[in-house]
Amino acid sequence: MATISDVAKEAEVSVATVSRVLNKQNNVKKETAERVYKAIEKLSFEPNILARNFRKNESRVILIITPNITNPYYAHILTGIGDAASELGYSALIFNTANSIEKEKEGMEMLKKKRADGAILLASNSESKWLLDYEGKYPIIQCSEYDEEVKISRVSIDNYKAAKEVVEYLINQGHRRIATISSKNNYISTHQRMNGFVDTLKKHEILMRDSYVEYSSEDYSFHSGKAAAIRLLELKERPTAIFCISDTVALGAVAAAGEMGIKVPEELSITGFDNVDNTTMFHPYITTVSQPCFKLGENAMKMLFQRINSKTDSHEEMLLDYEFIARESTGPKKNKR
Amino acid sequence: MATISDVAKEAEVSVATVSRVLNKQNNVKKETAERVYKAIEKLSFEPNILARNFRKNESRVILIITPNITNPYYAHILTGIGDAASELGYSALIFNTANSIEKEKEGMEMLKKKRADGAILLASNSESKWLLDYEGKYPIIQCSEYDEEVKISRVSIDNYKAAKEVVEYLINQGHRRIATISSKNNYISTHQRMNGFVDTLKKHEILMRDSYVEYSSEDYSFHSGKAAAIRLLELKERPTAIFCISDTVALGAVAAAGEMGIKVPEELSITGFDNVDNTTMFHPYITTVSQPCFKLGENAMKMLFQRINSKTDSHEEMLLDYEFIARESTGPKKNKR
DNA sequence: CTGTTAGCGCTTTCAA
């Protein structure tokens, strides 16, 4: 492995000059630079990043704390982060927490040890108070999910508004018996979507019955969604629409309806959320809210970059546009024959 | 930020002693170590990994070159790699190539620059000859896919044998008009599965017709699989079974059959491959071959670890067990009514 | 068991 001083010798210049060439400072005479390039070529020299990082006290690595890369929703965000990071000269270290707070903390330790210059958190929730320890000390961004009380910059969509839009649509279609399949996790998105649901019902003076609120598993599994839907559909006064907290849950609801011989959307409208999970694989295609996952990731990375490379530590909040997409799983409420 | 010499001063020992304590060498007197720990605590000292890595000339990072983390198949392997890496004290840097060889090469440059100690490649194919440049020079493992002519250690399943097993099963069920939906990508798995398909047909002296070989897109997309299935099912002599190169393609075939009013499995048997993509979401559940994705990743990481930490550069090949799972998308061939 | 000390390869001030 050739080092910078080998190159210096070969080019008959000082290491400082080689370093200048390497870092594209334009205060090197053209011919000198030429000689240096030749030497680099000849020795097939590659700067040792370990040494450079050590010297500059930076790792050029950013940390992504994610509960689960197997979930396509996160995978898309990750891709956005990764691409932007690469663009900005950073590598993305993905740290899987499997929803364990311990693991999450362990991951964040990397910041202290300078293994990463900053972090993007994908799964903050209302139990992320421990994050306060990091607030202000390290460059951190919350992406998609966040803890409202932790003043760390974040990027997400307006889940409340999106949920309202979905429910308004259902009401416009004539639905009044609107149920929901939510989740008992602590994600801000869940809370906001539920608030949007409840508020819209209230606004239209539609009765909110307890029996119309069911729960899927914390990770919105297909089977838990299906089970919840079955409970809802076995009710005496069966709902004519179900507002689901996620696409997978909506898919579960569709499957439940299918097995119970209930036609979607003729007899039952179903909406999903996120637009990632096979919403257009089988009919009926799922009506849902599309999140700009890739952009979410991209912007999170850009924000983090700002944070790392400037001294500002203002607390920023960025909301990205979502899109409501009406498809085949919803339709006007039919009157009873 | 406290440094090792601050700690040394505080504990009234030399930096060497602190280093020894830090690295858990047990040649430090207990009481001295105690003093050091106290000092570390007091100064809330964190060893600077940048410095350590530089000194030891290692990054403690391994590189994963993957075409696409959005694909659950890869995502599961990645999780396996990540968990094992974490266990072994390494961080996993994920480099997305989006199937571009240029990107792939760019990623591998990180090895030269010492940004990573080794690499795991998830998408070598028959066009990966350029890898020969790296062979022997850097610790590298091919996982799941590989190039047969590149003598770099690898871990995968026996795709040929698995495919044979699937086709044997179809033949046992009485099928003779067996078609396939393959792909024109250059993956070894595709070739081996196709060879298994062809050889098994030959062995049973079953006619292999050209019209019974169709192709999905290179990334096995649902829609391309569906389109291919439609072409197959519109044939005069319609096949009674379709051997699909992947689950997503099989799902596409199921959808195609559904739209054409062909009953699965009564009139048409369909098999998938990999067992990752929603094979048990909608009926019929897909008959498929389950790959041990997580273990594939785990073993790849362990092999890489061996490679990094020893001088052996033997070329190893590891085959993991797969599992054939018969489900609802296949059944005995019915005689024409 | 502990301390002294020489670097690892690079960037960056300072001086020329």
Added chain:
DNA sequence: TTGAAAGCGCTAACAG
């Protein structure tokens, strides 16, 4: 426009 030289924080010989 260039060079000399200090030093980032740590590990590991070597010496005691």
